[in-house]
Amino acid sequence: MRKAAPMGKTVTIGEISDFISGRTRPSLPKLPLEAKSGVLHEQSNTGAIFMMILQQTRSFCAKDARDKVFGLLGVIKRAARVRNLSECPISADYSKSVAQVYEEATTYILKNTSNLLPLSMVSDPSRILVKDLPSWAIDFSANFCLSLGEFNAVLGNQPDSNAAKDPPKLLEYPIIRGRAMYVLAHILDKVADTGEAPTEVINTSLEPYVKFTMNCPKIYRTGQHRVEVLWRTLIWDYAHTGSLHPASDACGVSFRYWLAITICNAIRREVCKGRLRSNCSFEMRNLEELAVGDPTGNIPRLHEIEEICEDNGVFEDGLDPERNTEQVSFRIRDRGGLTFRIDDRGGLKLDSQLGEFGLATGLCFSADPRMYRTHKGYIGSGPFSTCKGDVVIIAAGGKIPFMLRPVGSPEDLKFQLLGDTYVHGIMHGEALRSSDVERKWL
Known part of the structure; x- marks a missing residue:
C-alpha cells in the first residue's frame, strides 16, 4: 500500500x-x-x-x-x-x-x-x-x-490505462449532494450503433461481430485496420501473459484461430440439428468478404473453415444429434506443428501460445460487454445495457471512460451511470490533447 x-x-x-x-x-x-x-x-x-x-x-x-x-x-x-x-x-x-x-x-x-x-x-x-x-x-x-x-x-x-489523467485538486471530488453525484467531465460522443454482447453470439457463427466490423471504416482513427481494432476491442487490448497492454501482435494470430474454431463449433451444432452444409456456408458470406479485404490476414477464409470442418468430421453423414450437447474439441495444426484446441463452450485446451486470445476473452467476456460505435466513429466495448443514444464521457480522475444514459431533457445534463467502457485509441489521454476540449459538471 x-x-x-x-x-x-x-x-x-x-x-x-x-x-x-x-x-x-x-x-x-x-x-x-x-x-x-x-x-x-x-x-x-x-x-x-x-x-x-x-x-x-x-x-x-x-x-x-x-x-x-x-x-x-x-x-x-x-x-x-x-x-x-x-x-x-x-x-x-x-x-x-x-x-x-x-x-x-x-x-x-x-x-x-x-x-x-x-x-x-x-x-x-x-x-x-x-x-x-x-x-x-x-x-x-x-x-x-x-x-x-x-x-x-x-x-x-504493467502499463495501464489513464484516459483522463489526474482529478481536479479540490477538497471534495467527486461532489456528492443528497443522492446526486457531480463529476467534471468531457463528453466524448454519443453511441450511434451497437453490436452484440458475447452471450448473444458465442453460440453462433460470430456473424454479428463480422457484420458490425463490416459497417466500420476500413481504417480507424489510429491508422489501424478495422480487423485489428475488432480483436483489440474485444479483449480491451489486454493480453493474458507477457506484455499485458497493449496486446502483442501475436494475439492477432491467436484471434484468427479462436475465430476459426468458434465458427466451426457453431457449424457443427447447426449440422447436428439437420442444417445443410451449403446453407451454413452461405450464411458466412460476410466473413469471406471481410477476409478478402483484410491486410492483416487475421480473418480465416471460408475454404479454411470448411477444411477444418472436413478434418474434424463435422460434415460426416449420420452424426449423432446428441453430440450437440457435448463439448467437442477441434484441432488445427499450423505450419510450425503447434496445436491449438478450443471446445464449443469456449473452454481452452492449449498446446501452444495460439490460445492467448481465447484466454484473454475468458477475463473480458465475464462482464458480457457490448460492442458499439459512436457518431464520431469511435469503437468501444461497454456495459451490456449500452444502447443507441447513450453517452461516453471522460471524467476527471477516471482512468477509464464511463458510459452514461441521459435522463430528462438534454439541458438538464442529468445521467444514469451504466458502468465503465473501453474506447479504442483514447485510453491514454489522447482525446484530451486537443485545445478545444470542453469540460462540464455532470
Whole structure:
C-alpha cells in the first residue's frame, strides 16, 4: 500500500480554472474556496483499504445483504489502526436498509480515494439486485464480473490505462449532494450503433461481430485496420501473459484461430440439428468478404473453415444429434506443428501460445460487454445495457471512460451511470490533447 501523499500547499480555485472550464450548472453547489494540491489526504488509504477488501469479497455470500459491508468493518478498522490511519466512521446499523448501507459505503469510498476507480465496481443495470440505489452506488450483492477498471487496477507495474489523467485538486471530488453525484467531465460522443454482447453470439457463427466490423471504416482513427481494432476491442487490448497492454501482435494470430474454431463449433451444432452444409456456408458470406479485404490476414477464409470442418468430421453423414450437447474439441495444426484446441463452450485446451486470445476473452467476456460505435466513429466495448443514444464521457480522475444514459431533457445534463467502457485509441489521454476540449459538471 502506498503511503498517503503529504498535504500540499493551498491553492485557489482560480489557479486551476484552466481545468474547470465550461458552463457551471446552476444546481451545482458552490465549490470550496480553497483546494489542496495533494489529492490524497489523511483518510485516503482507509478508503482504499475498504475498496480493496470489498473487491476481494464481492463473490462472497451473506444471508443478510447488509453484512456484505458490515461483516468487513472489523477488518477494515483494525487495518486502519495498524497503519495509524483514520478509522472508518461506518457502523453496523441494522435499522438502515440495504440500499442505505450500500450508498453510505460507496460515498465513503469515493470521498476517501484519489480517483474514480470505485465507479468501475458499479454493476450493469441488468444485474442490479438492490432497488432504490443511485446509479453511482455499488450493489455489493450483485454477481461479480471483472470490469475494465478493476482489471486495470491490478496490473501492477504493467502499463495501464489513464484516459483522463489526474482529478481536479479540490477538497471534495467527486461532489456528492443528497443522492446526486457531480463529476467534471468531457463528453466524448454519443453511441450511434451497437453490436452484440458475447452471450448473444458465442453460440453462433460470430456473424454479428463480422457484420458490425463490416459497417466500420476500413481504417480507424489510429491508422489501424478495422480487423485489428475488432480483436483489440474485444479483449480491451489486454493480453493474458507477457506484455499485458497493449496486446502483442501475436494475439492477432491467436484471434484468427479462436475465430476459426468458434465458427466451426457453431457449424457443427447447426449440422447436428439437420442444417445443410451449403446453407451454413452461405450464411458466412460476410466473413469471406471481410477476409478478402483484410491486410492483416487475421480473418480465416471460408475454404479454411470448411477444411477444418472436413478434418474434424463435422460434415460426416449420420452424426449423432446428441453430440450437440457435448463439448467437442477441434484441432488445427499450423505450419510450425503447434496445436491449438478450443471446445464449443469456449473452454481452452492449449498446446501452444495460439490460445492467448481465447484466454484473454475468458477475463473480458465475464462482464458480457457490448460492442458499439459512436457518431464520431469511435469503437468501444461497454456495459451490456449500452444502447443507441447513450453517452461516453471522460471524467476527471477516471482512468477509464464511463458510459452514461441521459435522463430528462438534454439541458438538464442529468445521467444514469451504466458502468465503465473501453474506447479504442483514447485510453491514454489522447482525446484530451486537443485545445478545444470542453469540460462540464455532470
